Amino acid sequence: xxxxxxxxxxxxxxxxxxxxxxxxxxxxxxxxxxxxxxxxxxxxxxxxxxxxxxxxxxxxxxxxxxxxxxxxxxxxxxxxxxxxxxxxxxxxxxxxxxxxxxxxxxxxxxxxxxxxxxxxxxxxxxxxxxxxxxxxxxxxxxxxxxxxxxxxxxxxxxxxxxxxxxxxxxxxxxxxxxxxxxxxxxxxxxxxxxxxxxxxxxxxxxxxxxxxxxxxxxxxxxxxxxxxxxxxxxxxxxxxxxxxxxxxxxxxxxxxxxxxxxxxxxxxxxxxxxxxxxxxxxxxxxxxxxxxxxxxxxxxxxxxxxxxxxxxxxxxxxxxxxx
Amino acid sequence: xxxxxxxxxxxxxxxxxxxxxxxxxxxxxxxxxxxxxxxxxxxxxxxxxxxxxxxxxxxxxxxxxxxxxxxxxxxxxxxxxxxxxxxxxxxxxxxxxxxxxxxxxxxxxxxxxxxxxxxxxxxxxxxxxxxxxxxxxxxxxxxxxxxxxxxxxxxxxxxxxxxxxxxxxxxxxxxxxxxxxxxxxx
Numbered sequence: 406x407x408x409x410x411x412x413x414x415x416x417x418x419x420x421x422x423x424x425x426x427x428x429x430x431x432x433x434x435x436x437x438x439x440x441x442x443x444x445x446x447x448x449x450x451x452x453x454x455x456x457x458x459x460x461x462x463x464x465x466x467x468x469x470x471x472x473x474x475x476x477x478x479x480x481x482x483x484x485x486x487x488x489x490x491x492x493x494x495x496x497x498x499x500x501x502x503x504x505x506x507x508x509x510x511x512x513x514x515x516x517x518x519x520x521x522x523x524x525x526x527x528x529x530x531x532x533x534x535x536x537x538x539x540x541x542x543x544x545x546x547x548x549x550x551x552x553x554x555x556x557x558x559x560x561x562x563x564x565x566x567x568x569x570x571x572x573x574x575x576x577x578x579x580x581x582x583x584x585x586x587x588x589x590x591x592x593x594x595x596x597x598x599x600x601x602x603x604x605x606x607x608x609x610x611x612x613x614x615x616x617x618x619x620x621x622x623x624x625x626x627x628x629x630x631x632x633x634x635x636x637x638x639x640x641x642x643x644x645x646x647x648x649x650x651x652x653x654x655x656x657x658x659x660x661x662x663x664x665x666x667x668x669x670x671x672x673x674x675x676x677x678x679x680x681x682x683x684x685x686x687x688x689x690x691x692x693x694x695x696x697x698x699x700x701x702x703x704x705x706x707x708x709x710x711x712x713x714x715x716x717x718x719x720x721x722x723x724x725x726x727x728x
Numbered sequence: 729x730x731x732x733x734x735x736x737x738x739x740x741x742x743x744x745x746x747x748x749x750x751x752x753x754x755x756x757x758x759x760x761x762x763x764x765x766x767x768x769x770x771x772x773x774x775x776x777x778x779x780x781x782x783x784x785x786x787x788x789x790x791x792x793x794x795x796x797x798x799x800x801x802x803x804x805x806x807x808x809x810x811x812x813x814x815x816x817x818x819x820x821x822x823x824x825x826x827x828x829x830x831x832x833x834x835x836x837x838x839x840x841x842x843x844x845x846x847x848x849x850x851x852x853x854x855x856x857x858x859x860x861x862x863x864x865x866x867x868x869x870x871x872x873x874x875x876x877x878x879x880x881x882x883x884x885x886x887x888x889x890x891x892x893x894x895x896x897x898x899x900x901x902x903x904x905x906x907x908x909x910x911x912x913x914x
Binding site for chain 2 (some may be wrong): 411412433434437438440441444445446448449450451452479709710712713
């Protein structure tokens with residue numbers, strides 16, 4: 406291997422396989438990128454001439470816009486493809502779509518897909534760098550990274566930090582990326598929510614479980630509150646939104662009992678009055694908008710670190726999922 | 729592997745004398761200290777810039793605005809060398825650089841690519857009235873038509889040789905060393 410291989414390998418599929426050093430390198434690289442977004446001219450030329458395709462098979466505003474800003478601030482050329490208005494609705498397979506893009510000589514694909522494992526599937530089949538922007542219930546690595554960065558910014562450290570993820574853990578790629586990243590960096594992780602929305606492997610992931618939000622509030626330094634996907638209610642996972650809010654919703658009244666100030670994160674979009682009350686979302690301990698700001702910096706760091714390894718990309722694709 | 733041979737080519741007093749002369753040249757070329765801004769290139773250039781600032785402030789008695797640039801994201805060799813492990817901060821002086829006389833300060837001038845990157849970065853930050861390039865060591869070997877305006881010392885380099893500027897903040901020592909590696913050692 407030459408020194409031109411990116412420190413992250415060819416792709417970013419998830420945080421599960423990354424080492425503590427690799428995660429810390431991304432977080433440390435994100436620091437100077439924060440400053441670029443504060444400049445009058447928010448652009449540096451480091452990815453000039455790179456072509457990046459944002460391939461979104463699922464609705465997304467925050468993540469897609471954040472990636473696009475990150476790409477543009479690094480001077481890459483970007484194309485956005487979303488499900489509507491593309492041949493994706495005509496039944497073209499994922500690999501065919503990607504191969505056609507490949508034939509137009511692209512360098513990277515940022516993909517959001519509804520199927521768990523879609524990002525790895527694609528990465529093993531095309532030589533371009535693939536960045537997972539969320540695949541089914543599997544992982545959403547850049548969201549996990551921006552959560553880690555925001556927690557580190559405000560708490561000063563991640564090792565030994567007590568983080569409780571609240572809500573629908575079962576269907577949440579954000580939860581999984583958080584758990585992998587936080588555990589790798591030595592944080593203590595717990596989850597809290599209805600048992601119906603809990604994956605069976607929570608203990609295997611090394612997480613504590615709280616069935617009562619009041620207990621989680623007593624234990625935690627940080628609450629990462631997940632969005633309750635409203636379609637879950639129709640599937641019978643939760644009885645009603647009102648009951649969900651009463652039992653697991655985070656309100657300032659419940660937070661009053663906390664022995665210390667809790668940092669409040671939420672990946673968005675929020676259902677105000679369901680999983681989080683407005684006075685908490687807009688309160689002084691909420692860092693929800695800092696997360697959005699950090700999202701651009703983290704994505705710039707990921708793009709920058711992955712772009713360094715392009716020379717060996719064809720070989721890496723041949724090796725498949727080993728990297 | 730043979731250990732490289734280190735030769736001290738400038739002692740601490742040598743560097744201090746060179747910096748003193750360079751500082752006077754900076755003031756002379758700008759016609760005083762008005763609108764003067766020093767921008768050191770991360771990392772060792774910022775320390776050379778700091779020495780020049782202290783010298784000018786001592787002889788002229790005026791405060792000199794100083795900033796720093798990290799040119800990592802303006803390099804054109806990302807695919808060749810890969811991403812840098814650490815990117816330093818770029819700090820603009822509080823008064824900005826528009827219409828100022830900006831002196832780019834670096835430790836060593838070699839290919840000219842770092843200076844090119846710094847010039848590009850500065851033009852993204854504003855429109856200086858004038859830009860000067862000031863280096864402690866000019867070791868030749870330019871790949872771009874960019875020459876320093878103010879030089880501490882010129883050195884003729886041979887194959888397998890490189891020059892290292894030592895600064896107290898990073899190396900606990902001030903001086904310049906020539907490092908010779910034998911030809912069979914790449």
